[in-house]
Amino acid sequence: MRSRFTFLFRRKLKLQIITTSLTGGLVAGYIFSKYKPIVRAEADISVKVGERISTLPTYSMTEVAKHTTAEKGYWLAYKDGVYDITSYVENHPGGKMVLRSAGKALEACWKIFTMHDMDHVYEILEEYRIGNLPPGEREVNQREQEKITDLFQYDPERLNIKENFFVRSKRPFNAETKPSVLVSSFITPVEQFFVRNHMHVPFVNINEYKLEIGNGKSTHSLSFDDLTEKYQSHTITSTLACSGNRRGAMNNDEQGTIRGAPWYVGAIGNARWTGVRLRDVLQSLGLDKEGKYVQFYGLDCETPKRCYGGSIPIEKALSDDVLIAYEMNNESLTRDHGYPLRIIVPGSIGARSVKWVNRIVVSDKESDSPWQIFDYKLLPTSVKQPQKSDYDAAPAIQDLNVNSAICYPSSTEDGNKVKILSVQPNHNDIKNKKLTIKGYALSGGGKQIQNVQVSLDHGKTWLQAELEQLAEPHMRAWAWTLWTYHIPFDDLPSKPFDIICRATDTNANSQPESPVGIWNVLGHMNNAWHKITLQIDEKCLKKGS
Amino acid sequence: MRSRFTFLFRRKLKLQIITTSLTGGLVAGYIFSKYKPIVRAEADISVKVGERISTLPTYSMTEVAKHTTAEKGYWLAYKDGVYDITSYVENHPGGKMVLRSAGKALEACWKIFTMHDMDHVYEILEEYRIGNLPPGEREVNQREQEKITDLFQYDPERLNIKENFFVRSKRPFNAETKPSVLVSSFITPVEQFFVRNHMHVPFVNINEYKLEIGNGKSTHSLSFDDLTEKYQSHTITSTLACSGNRRGAMNNDEQGTIRGAPWYVGAIGNARWTGVRLRDVLQSLGLDKEGKYVQFYGLDCETPKRCYGGSIPIEKALSDDVLIAYEMNNESLTRDHGYPLRIIVPGSIGARSVKWVNRIVVSDKESDSPWQIFDYKLLPTSVKQPQKSDYDAAPAIQDLNVNSAICYPSSTEDGNKVKILSVQPNHNDIKNKKLTIKGYALSGGGKQIQNVQVSLDHGKTWLQAELEQLAEPHMRAWAWTLWTYHIPFDDLPSKPFDIICRATDTNANSQPESPVGIWNVLGHMNNAWHKITLQIDEKCLKKGS
Known part of the structure; x- marks a missing residue:
C-alpha cells in the first residue's frame, strides 16, 4: 500500500x-x-x-x-x-x-x-x-x-470477515455488513451484524461481573443472575444503525471534509433482542420518580475513569421497550456485541445502545462522556471546524431519521468506490424478464415506514416498491422494513442508468434529494436519496427477451 | 361569482x-x-x-x-x-x-x-x-x-376576519392566518389564530358542563371547577398545525385531485396553553395502568352519538405535556378554540387536540370516529380513490413532520394563487440595502429545529437563516421557531426570482424538494421545500444603492 x-x-x-x-x-x-x-x-x-x-x-x-x-x-x-x-x-x-x-x-x-x-x-x-x-x-x-500492553490482542476471533464485511478499521474493530448480505434476511445473523467498537473488546468474568445502578446518592449492585432471575424477560425486534451510516456519500469537495469512518450503507442490522425492561429495574429500585436522563457506561474504557458512555431522556428510559439485553437472536450476546449485557434503545442511534454496560445512573444531567457531549451531535452545515460552543449549542442526537438504501444488486467492493455497477441478472430474473431490486427502509422513534418508492428518471416519477413486512406495532415500530422492486427488462437501457430509492414514514417525514443541505462536519444522519448506477449485461437482457 | x-x-x-x-x-x-x-x-x-x-x-x-x-x-x-x-x-x-x-x-x-x-x-x-x-x-x-335549525347561527361573532385570515369555508368556519400576520409574533394572538372547525361551535353552559372520564367499565364525571381546582395547573407553549397545512401546493394535474381545503401556509399558530396534565387526572382516577390509547370526544356532534373524536397512544397521553387546557395565551379559551376545555397534544397534528372535549376514554383501541379511522390518515401515493382497505392499512397520523414556510414578504391575496409577488422593500430594508425574508419552522414529536436554510439558486447552495428562538427543552420542543434571512440588494436580480426555504430538525429529518413523492389523495403533511417567486420594485433597489 x-x-x-x-x-x-x-x-x-x-x-x-x-x-x-x-x-x-x-x-x-x-x-x-x-x-x-x-x-x-x-x-x-x-x-x-x-x-x-x-x-x-x-x-x-x-x-x-x-x-x-x-x-x-x-x-x-x-x-x-x-x-x-x-x-x-x-x-x-x-x-x-x-x-x-x-x-x-x-x-x-x-x-x-x-x-x-x-x-x-x-x-x-x-x-x-x-x-x-x-x-x-x-x-x-x-x-x-x-511496556504498554495491547488490549486489542484480547479481541474475539472473527470469522468470515471478508465474506460478510467491509472493514473500516481493525483497531478498534469497525466493520459494516456488505449490502447484499444485509437484505438476505429480515433478522441479521449475529456473524453478519455490523460491529462498531470504540475501543478494545472488554473481557468479562461473568462471576465477577456487577451492574451498578444508582442516582448519585445511592447505588445498587446486581449480578448477572440477579438481573436475569429477578425480572421478567422481554423481547423486541429492533434495528440498530450507526448515526454515521451512509457517511461516505456525504463527503464532497465543495462543502469540506467529513470526520469519521466513511460507512457505505451497511452500518446497520436488525436483530431480536431479549433482556429485561430498564423500566422494571428502575421501578423496582425506586429510581423511576426523579431525574431527567438515564446515563449508561460500558466496560470499554480509555482510562479507568473514562469509559464509553451515553444517555437518554427519562421518558424514553421508562418506555416499554428499552432493554438491558443479554440475548441477540436467542443466543447470549457475543463479545463484539456487548457480552454480558448491553443497552438497547430502539428507535435511537446505535451510540445510545451502550455495550458491555456496567453502570447506569439516573440524573438530572446528560452523560458528560465525550460521546454524548461531542461526537454524536448534529452540527449546523455552516460549521466546518467545530469549537466547544458549537458542540454546546447542538443537542445530542437521539432518534434516527427516516432512511432507505438499495442493497441488491451490489458490488463485492466498497460501494463508496463503485461508480458503475456491472450486473449479470440472475437465473430467476432472466426467466421473469425482470431485474430484482432490494433494499431496506427504516425510521426512528417508533415510526413505521409508510412507503418506499423507486425512481428511474432521477425523481421525476416514482414507483411503489413492495414492502416485505412492516415493523409492528406502528407507534413502536423498531425494526426495518425490507422492500423489493422488479423492473421489466424492457424498461432497462443498455447503457448505464441510475436507480434511486426513498422512503416516507408514518408521520410523513421523507428523505431529501441531496446531502448538500444536511451536510455536517461529523457526517451524521445522511438520509439523502440513495442512488446506484447500473450497467446490465446486454447478453442477459437478450436471453430474457 | x-x-x-x-x-x-x-x-x-x-x-x-x-x-x-x-x-x-x-x-x-x-x-x-x-x-x-x-x-x-x-x-x-x-x-x-x-x-x-x-x-x-x-x-x-x-x-x-x-x-x-x-x-x-x-x-x-x-x-x-x-x-x-x-x-x-x-x-x-x-x-x-x-x-x-x-x-x-x-x-x-x-x-x-x-x-x-x-x-x-x-x-x-x-x-x-x-x-x-x-x-x-x-x-x-x-x-x-x-324544521331544521341551523346551529351555525350560534357560532361566535368573528372580528377582523378579512384583515387576519383567508377564509376557506364559512360553515363550518375554517380560516387560515395570513402569512405576514403569522410571523409578526412568536405567540400568535387568539384573534389571529387559525380556526379549524369540523362543525358548528357548541354553546356550553359552564354550570351544566361535565367532563366524563372512564375506561368503558367505570366513568368519572368532573365539573369545570372540579378539574381546575383539584389539579395543579401546567403551561406549555405549543404550536398547533393542521395536517392539511400547505395542502394547496400538493395539488397537481399529473397525480390527481386532492381532497380537502387548499390551505396555503397559515393553518398553523403558536400559543401558550394552560390546563391540567392529562396524566395527573388519569393517575388520580386510577386510569393510568391499563389501555393502549386515550380517546377524546368533543361536543361538536353530527348526531348525539356521532361527535368529533380522536385518540393518541397511552405513552403519549401519560407524558409530561399533554393537557386538558382551559386557557390560551393566559385567557379563557374562546368558543372557536374549544371553550371550556380542549385537549392539547403538543407535537402531534392538530386533529388530535380535540376541542370542546367532554368525554375521555382509556381503551385498548383507537377511537372509532371517522376522523381517526378515515380522515387523518396518510394514504400511499398510489391510492387515488381510497377504499376501506386502504384506510384500514394506513395508521392514523400522530406526530407532525418537519416543515417550514416563507411568510414575509407575502401577498394579501391567497398565496396559492400568487404566481409572482411584487415587493416594495420597506423603509428599513432600503436603508440597510437588504431584503428581509421571514418565516416559521417546526417539527413534530418534541424535536427541535436544527437549522433553517434558504436557497436563491433552486437548491444548489444553501444559506443559513438566523433562528429567532428555539423551542425548549429540546426533547420536548413543541413551539415553532421563527427565522429571518437578509438578502443584500446587490444579490437581487431585477427580474422575478425564486426563494426556497427548508428546515432540518434535531434528529436530522429534513424537507423533501418536491411534493411529488409525498403526494397523497387526502393532502396531508405537505412539507416540501417552500418556494415563493419575487419581483422587486426596481426603483426601491436603486434608492438603496
Missing part, C-alpha cells in the same frame, strides 16, 4: 477519504497506560517520516514535554522527529483528543490505533516538523512504549 | 381547487336532524340546476327513498330534480358520507354546509340527473327542511 506513496508537502491538503476518527476521544488515551504495543513490519515511507533532518534544530523530550498548552504550543515526538501541531489541532478528525499526545511520543498510540497507519496521516504529520530529538532519546521512548 | 359560470356537462371534470371536503363525515348528518336552514338569495345558476326537465321521467320521493344501497343505486333529490349518484360516490371529496343523503332531499345539508355552494359542485350534481319529482313534492321537502 505504502509503495504508492508520493511524498508531498501540501499546506492545504484535501483528504478525500478520512478513516482516522473512528475512536474520537479514545485515540490518545493509551499513551498514559502500561499496555504493550504490537510492532508492525516497517514499510518504506516510515524511513522518511520522523527520520533525522540535519538542517533542523534539536529539542530534548524535556523540552517537548513543556509544550502542552495553547500558549506554549503543542509539541510531540515521533521517532527522531519533533513536531509542533498547534495549528493542526483544530483539523484533527478526532478533535482535541490529539492533545493527550502533547508533550509525548506518538508511536504507542499509533501502533495500537492502526487506523493512523495511512499515507496521508504520515504526510500530514511531517508537515508540522520543527526539529529532531537528541541522539538516544528515540530509543528511550521506544523502551517506554514496549 | 356565479355570473362567470359556464354550464358544461363534462363527464371527466377535473377540479383544480377542491374546498368541499372540509367536514369529511359531517356533511350529510344534518339531514336527519331538526335544524332550520338559512335560505340564501338565489343566483342565476340555481334556476337551472334542479329545475324540471320535461324530457326526463318522473320519480316520487317514495321511489327515491328506495335507492339507498349499492345494489339499487344511490338516489337523491334536489329541488325538482332526481339524481342517481351511484357512480359519483367514490369521487366525493367527503368520502362515503354523501350516502347519508341517499334516498333524501339535498337542500338542507347544502344550505347549512355552504361550502357546497360553488359552481363546480352544482355542475357535478347535474351530471347525475335522471329525472324529476312529481309536482308538489319539492314543496313538501322544503317544508320538512324548514
Whole structure:
C-alpha cells in the first residue's frame, strides 16, 4: 500500500477519504497506560517520516514535554522527529483528543490505533516538523512504549470477515455488513451484524461481573443472575444503525471534509433482542420518580475513569421497550456485541445502545462522556471546524431519521468506490424478464415506514416498491422494513442508468434529494436519496427477451 | 361569482381547487336532524340546476327513498330534480358520507354546509340527473327542511376576519392566518389564530358542563371547577398545525385531485396553553395502568352519538405535556378554540387536540370516529380513490413532520394563487440595502429545529437563516421557531426570482424538494421545500444603492 506513496508537502491538503476518527476521544488515551504495543513490519515511507533532518534544530523530550498548552504550543515526538501541531489541532478528525499526545511520543498510540497507519496521516504529520530529538532519546521512548500492553490482542476471533464485511478499521474493530448480505434476511445473523467498537473488546468474568445502578446518592449492585432471575424477560425486534451510516456519500469537495469512518450503507442490522425492561429495574429500585436522563457506561474504557458512555431522556428510559439485553437472536450476546449485557434503545442511534454496560445512573444531567457531549451531535452545515460552543449549542442526537438504501444488486467492493455497477441478472430474473431490486427502509422513534418508492428518471416519477413486512406495532415500530422492486427488462437501457430509492414514514417525514443541505462536519444522519448506477449485461437482457 | 359560470356537462371534470371536503363525515348528518336552514338569495345558476326537465321521467320521493344501497343505486333529490349518484360516490371529496343523503332531499345539508355552494359542485350534481319529482313534492321537502335549525347561527361573532385570515369555508368556519400576520409574533394572538372547525361551535353552559372520564367499565364525571381546582395547573407553549397545512401546493394535474381545503401556509399558530396534565387526572382516577390509547370526544356532534373524536397512544397521553387546557395565551379559551376545555397534544397534528372535549376514554383501541379511522390518515401515493382497505392499512397520523414556510414578504391575496409577488422593500430594508425574508419552522414529536436554510439558486447552495428562538427543552420542543434571512440588494436580480426555504430538525429529518413523492389523495403533511417567486420594485433597489 505504502509503495504508492508520493511524498508531498501540501499546506492545504484535501483528504478525500478520512478513516482516522473512528475512536474520537479514545485515540490518545493509551499513551498514559502500561499496555504493550504490537510492532508492525516497517514499510518504506516510515524511513522518511520522523527520520533525522540535519538542517533542523534539536529539542530534548524535556523540552517537548513543556509544550502542552495553547500558549506554549503543542509539541510531540515521533521517532527522531519533533513536531509542533498547534495549528493542526483544530483539523484533527478526532478533535482535541490529539492533545493527550502533547508533550509525548506518538508511536504507542499509533501502533495500537492502526487506523493512523495511512499515507496521508504520515504526510500530514511531517508537515508540522520543527526539529529532531537528541541522539538516544528515540530509543528511550521506544523502551517506554514496549511496556504498554495491547488490549486489542484480547479481541474475539472473527470469522468470515471478508465474506460478510467491509472493514473500516481493525483497531478498534469497525466493520459494516456488505449490502447484499444485509437484505438476505429480515433478522441479521449475529456473524453478519455490523460491529462498531470504540475501543478494545472488554473481557468479562461473568462471576465477577456487577451492574451498578444508582442516582448519585445511592447505588445498587446486581449480578448477572440477579438481573436475569429477578425480572421478567422481554423481547423486541429492533434495528440498530450507526448515526454515521451512509457517511461516505456525504463527503464532497465543495462543502469540506467529513470526520469519521466513511460507512457505505451497511452500518446497520436488525436483530431480536431479549433482556429485561430498564423500566422494571428502575421501578423496582425506586429510581423511576426523579431525574431527567438515564446515563449508561460500558466496560470499554480509555482510562479507568473514562469509559464509553451515553444517555437518554427519562421518558424514553421508562418506555416499554428499552432493554438491558443479554440475548441477540436467542443466543447470549457475543463479545463484539456487548457480552454480558448491553443497552438497547430502539428507535435511537446505535451510540445510545451502550455495550458491555456496567453502570447506569439516573440524573438530572446528560452523560458528560465525550460521546454524548461531542461526537454524536448534529452540527449546523455552516460549521466546518467545530469549537466547544458549537458542540454546546447542538443537542445530542437521539432518534434516527427516516432512511432507505438499495442493497441488491451490489458490488463485492466498497460501494463508496463503485461508480458503475456491472450486473449479470440472475437465473430467476432472466426467466421473469425482470431485474430484482432490494433494499431496506427504516425510521426512528417508533415510526413505521409508510412507503418506499423507486425512481428511474432521477425523481421525476416514482414507483411503489413492495414492502416485505412492516415493523409492528406502528407507534413502536423498531425494526426495518425490507422492500423489493422488479423492473421489466424492457424498461432497462443498455447503457448505464441510475436507480434511486426513498422512503416516507408514518408521520410523513421523507428523505431529501441531496446531502448538500444536511451536510455536517461529523457526517451524521445522511438520509439523502440513495442512488446506484447500473450497467446490465446486454447478453442477459437478450436471453430474457 | 356565479355570473362567470359556464354550464358544461363534462363527464371527466377535473377540479383544480377542491374546498368541499372540509367536514369529511359531517356533511350529510344534518339531514336527519331538526335544524332550520338559512335560505340564501338565489343566483342565476340555481334556476337551472334542479329545475324540471320535461324530457326526463318522473320519480316520487317514495321511489327515491328506495335507492339507498349499492345494489339499487344511490338516489337523491334536489329541488325538482332526481339524481342517481351511484357512480359519483367514490369521487366525493367527503368520502362515503354523501350516502347519508341517499334516498333524501339535498337542500338542507347544502344550505347549512355552504361550502357546497360553488359552481363546480352544482355542475357535478347535474351530471347525475335522471329525472324529476312529481309536482308538489319539492314543496313538501322544503317544508320538512324548514324544521331544521341551523346551529351555525350560534357560532361566535368573528372580528377582523378579512384583515387576519383567508377564509376557506364559512360553515363550518375554517380560516387560515395570513402569512405576514403569522410571523409578526412568536405567540400568535387568539384573534389571529387559525380556526379549524369540523362543525358548528357548541354553546356550553359552564354550570351544566361535565367532563366524563372512564375506561368503558367505570366513568368519572368532573365539573369545570372540579378539574381546575383539584389539579395543579401546567403551561406549555405549543404550536398547533393542521395536517392539511400547505395542502394547496400538493395539488397537481399529473397525480390527481386532492381532497380537502387548499390551505396555503397559515393553518398553523403558536400559543401558550394552560390546563391540567392529562396524566395527573388519569393517575388520580386510577386510569393510568391499563389501555393502549386515550380517546377524546368533543361536543361538536353530527348526531348525539356521532361527535368529533380522536385518540393518541397511552405513552403519549401519560407524558409530561399533554393537557386538558382551559386557557390560551393566559385567557379563557374562546368558543372557536374549544371553550371550556380542549385537549392539547403538543407535537402531534392538530386533529388530535380535540376541542370542546367532554368525554375521555382509556381503551385498548383507537377511537372509532371517522376522523381517526378515515380522515387523518396518510394514504400511499398510489391510492387515488381510497377504499376501506386502504384506510384500514394506513395508521392514523400522530406526530407532525418537519416543515417550514416563507411568510414575509407575502401577498394579501391567497398565496396559492400568487404566481409572482411584487415587493416594495420597506423603509428599513432600503436603508440597510437588504431584503428581509421571514418565516416559521417546526417539527413534530418534541424535536427541535436544527437549522433553517434558504436557497436563491433552486437548491444548489444553501444559506443559513438566523433562528429567532428555539423551542425548549429540546426533547420536548413543541413551539415553532421563527427565522429571518437578509438578502443584500446587490444579490437581487431585477427580474422575478425564486426563494426556497427548508428546515432540518434535531434528529436530522429534513424537507423533501418536491411534493411529488409525498403526494397523497387526502393532502396531508405537505412539507416540501417552500418556494415563493419575487419581483422587486426596481426603483426601491436603486434608492438603496
